[in-house]
Amino acid sequence: MSELSDLYQEVILDHNKNPRNWGHIDNCSNHSEGFNPLCGDHIDLFLNVEGKTIKDVKFEANGCAISKASASIMSALIKGKNFEEVKALYDEFHQIVTHGCEDHEPTEINLEVFCGVKEYPTRVKCATLAWHTLVDALNKV
Amino acid sequence: MNSLINNPQEIAQIRNDFPILQTKMNGKPFIYLDSAASTQKPKVVIDAITDLYTNYYSNIHRSVYHYSQLSTERYENAREIIRKFINANRFEEIIFTSGATESLNLIAYSYARFNLQEGDEIIITEMEHHANIVPWQQLAKEKNLILKYIPINERGELVWEEYAKLLSPRTKIVSLVHISNSLGTINPVKEIFAKAKKVGVVTCLDASQSIQHTQIDVQDLDCDFLAFSGHKLYGPTGIGVLYGKFDLLDKMVPFKTGGDMIKSVTLEKTIFADLPERFEAGTQNIEGAIGLAAAVIYFQSLGIDRILEYENHLLNYATEKIMEIPEVKIIGTAEKKASIISFILEDIHPHDIGTILDKQGIAIRTGQHCTQPVMKCFGIPATARASLAFYNTEEDINVLIKGLKTVIQTFNV
Incomplete structure (x- = not known):
C-alpha cells in the first residue's frame, strides 16, 4: 500500500469526505461549470467577486x-484573495501537478498533497478541473 | 473438443498465445479485465501483420506486379473469411470501414439521408453507445426526423411493451445494440427485428460487443445492416465491418468519395464502382483487414461454443464473488448477460477504484463507457467495469476481489 499513499493521503480523503465551501450561492457574481x-x-x-477580490466561493x-x-x-x-494572489496560486498548482515538488517547495501546506499527482498522468485532469473552472468563471465578468 | 471450464492446461496454452498477458504492469502480473473496451491480440494476428509488411506488402487494387496482386488477394480473402464468419450471402455485402462508428455513420449518411423524409421516425434504445445515438441525432436535426428511444428497466433490460408502442407507420429504421457495453445486457434482437420487419422497417444492429460473445448469423437475424469493430474481436484497431443486404447497399450513394471507389471519372462526372469498392474510398486499411481475418480464424479455431460456455462460467463466478462484497452494487442485472460487469462501490468514484487497482496490475474500465444516457437512467455519474474474455481465469477474478478490498480499506468505508 505504500505506493498509493502519495496519492490517497489523509488530506485528500478528508476533503473528499467533508468538502469545504460546499453548496451554491444565490445571485453570485461569477459562475462556471466544468x-x-x-x-x-x-x-x-460559484463566486462572489468584489473589485478584484474573491469575497466568497x-x-x-x-x-x-x-x-x-x-x-x-x-x-x-x-x-x-485578490486576482493577483489567485493567479500565483494557479500557476503554482499547475507547476506542482505537472512537474512535482522536487524543485519546488509548495507555499501552502495543503498543496503538498498534489505533489504525487504527476505520477498518475491520467489523473492530472481530475486535479486541475476545479482550477480550470475557476479561470473560466473569472473570465465571465 | 473439451470444455474450457476446469481446463487450466488449455487456458494456459491460450494465454500463451497472447504475448501481452505475459507482461507486468506497474511491477505486477498484468490482469486484463477491459476486453469490452478492446481485446488483446494473439500472436497470430501480430504475425500476420508483420508477415504482410515483411514479405509482400504493396497497395491493393492497383498494380500489375506480383506483390500488389498478392496483397489484393489477401485483402479480398479477408472479406471472404468475414463473409463466412457472419454467414452473409455475398461478398459484396461486406464493406470494410474504420470501425463500428464509421459503419453506423455510413448507414445514417448513405442510406437514411436519402431514404427518410421529414417527420419519419427512427427507433433506438436508451442503452446505446454514443456511436449509435449521435449520427441519428445529427441526421434528425438536419432532416427534421423524430428519434425515439426504447426505455430500459431497473435491471437494464429493454421494455418490450414500450417498444411495441413506439412503432408507428412513420417508423423507418430500428437501430439497436446487441449487447450493451456498459450493462452487459443481451437484447432479444431477433424478436425486435421480426416485429419491425412485419411493418417494413429497416433494421440495424450494433454488434460491437456481440461479435465476440455470440454466434452471429446475419441471415438468421434477418437484419438489414450490421456494424462491428475489428479491435474488439482480437483484431487490429482501425478496421471494422459494415454488413448490408445487397439490394439495399446496391442502391446507396457513398458519403465518402475519392480514389478506388469509381468506375470512371471525367471532368464532367463520375460513375461509382460496384459493391463493395463503392464504399471503400481511398487506400484501405490493408493490414487491418488481413489482421482481422487472422483474428477470426484464431477465434473460430478455439470453438465459439466453447468460448461462450467458458465466458459464461467466468461471468457467473465473478458475479458471485463480487456480490459477496456488501459495499459493491452491480449495475445491470439482466437475465441474459454477456461477460461484462459494471459496478459501483459505495460512494467511491470509479476513477479512484481504477487508480488503486492499476497499482496492483489490474486493468478495468472506469467512467461512463460512452453511454451517458445509461448513467442518467441509473442516477449514477459513472461505473467501474470488469469485462472478461476467454483468456481470463478465475484467479484473475480473485485478484480483482482482493484489489476491491484494498480500495475499501484505503477509503475506510
Missing part, C-alpha cells in the same frame, strides 16, 4: 476523490 467527460467529473463553481461537484478534494482545497485557498 466537465471531464472521460470520467464524468462535474463541478459547479462555493461549489458542488460530482467526481472522484482527487477532483473533489482539489476543488475543496482550492476553495479554501482562494477565499478572500
Whole structure:
C-alpha cells in the first residue's frame, strides 16, 4: 500500500469526505461549470467577486476523490484573495501537478498533497478541473 | 473438443498465445479485465501483420506486379473469411470501414439521408453507445426526423411493451445494440427485428460487443445492416465491418468519395464502382483487414461454443464473488448477460477504484463507457467495469476481489 499513499493521503480523503465551501450561492457574481467527460467529473463553481477580490466561493461537484478534494482545497485557498494572489496560486498548482515538488517547495501546506499527482498522468485532469473552472468563471465578468 | 471450464492446461496454452498477458504492469502480473473496451491480440494476428509488411506488402487494387496482386488477394480473402464468419450471402455485402462508428455513420449518411423524409421516425434504445445515438441525432436535426428511444428497466433490460408502442407507420429504421457495453445486457434482437420487419422497417444492429460473445448469423437475424469493430474481436484497431443486404447497399450513394471507389471519372462526372469498392474510398486499411481475418480464424479455431460456455462460467463466478462484497452494487442485472460487469462501490468514484487497482496490475474500465444516457437512467455519474474474455481465469477474478478490498480499506468505508 505504500505506493498509493502519495496519492490517497489523509488530506485528500478528508476533503473528499467533508468538502469545504460546499453548496451554491444565490445571485453570485461569477459562475462556471466544468466537465471531464472521460470520467464524468462535474463541478459547479460559484463566486462572489468584489473589485478584484474573491469575497466568497462555493461549489458542488460530482467526481472522484482527487477532483473533489482539489476543488475543496482550492476553495479554501482562494477565499478572500485578490486576482493577483489567485493567479500565483494557479500557476503554482499547475507547476506542482505537472512537474512535482522536487524543485519546488509548495507555499501552502495543503498543496503538498498534489505533489504525487504527476505520477498518475491520467489523473492530472481530475486535479486541475476545479482550477480550470475557476479561470473560466473569472473570465465571465 | 473439451470444455474450457476446469481446463487450466488449455487456458494456459491460450494465454500463451497472447504475448501481452505475459507482461507486468506497474511491477505486477498484468490482469486484463477491459476486453469490452478492446481485446488483446494473439500472436497470430501480430504475425500476420508483420508477415504482410515483411514479405509482400504493396497497395491493393492497383498494380500489375506480383506483390500488389498478392496483397489484393489477401485483402479480398479477408472479406471472404468475414463473409463466412457472419454467414452473409455475398461478398459484396461486406464493406470494410474504420470501425463500428464509421459503419453506423455510413448507414445514417448513405442510406437514411436519402431514404427518410421529414417527420419519419427512427427507433433506438436508451442503452446505446454514443456511436449509435449521435449520427441519428445529427441526421434528425438536419432532416427534421423524430428519434425515439426504447426505455430500459431497473435491471437494464429493454421494455418490450414500450417498444411495441413506439412503432408507428412513420417508423423507418430500428437501430439497436446487441449487447450493451456498459450493462452487459443481451437484447432479444431477433424478436425486435421480426416485429419491425412485419411493418417494413429497416433494421440495424450494433454488434460491437456481440461479435465476440455470440454466434452471429446475419441471415438468421434477418437484419438489414450490421456494424462491428475489428479491435474488439482480437483484431487490429482501425478496421471494422459494415454488413448490408445487397439490394439495399446496391442502391446507396457513398458519403465518402475519392480514389478506388469509381468506375470512371471525367471532368464532367463520375460513375461509382460496384459493391463493395463503392464504399471503400481511398487506400484501405490493408493490414487491418488481413489482421482481422487472422483474428477470426484464431477465434473460430478455439470453438465459439466453447468460448461462450467458458465466458459464461467466468461471468457467473465473478458475479458471485463480487456480490459477496456488501459495499459493491452491480449495475445491470439482466437475465441474459454477456461477460461484462459494471459496478459501483459505495460512494467511491470509479476513477479512484481504477487508480488503486492499476497499482496492483489490474486493468478495468472506469467512467461512463460512452453511454451517458445509461448513467442518467441509473442516477449514477459513472461505473467501474470488469469485462472478461476467454483468456481470463478465475484467479484473475480473485485478484480483482482482493484489489476491491484494498480500495475499501484505503477509503475506510
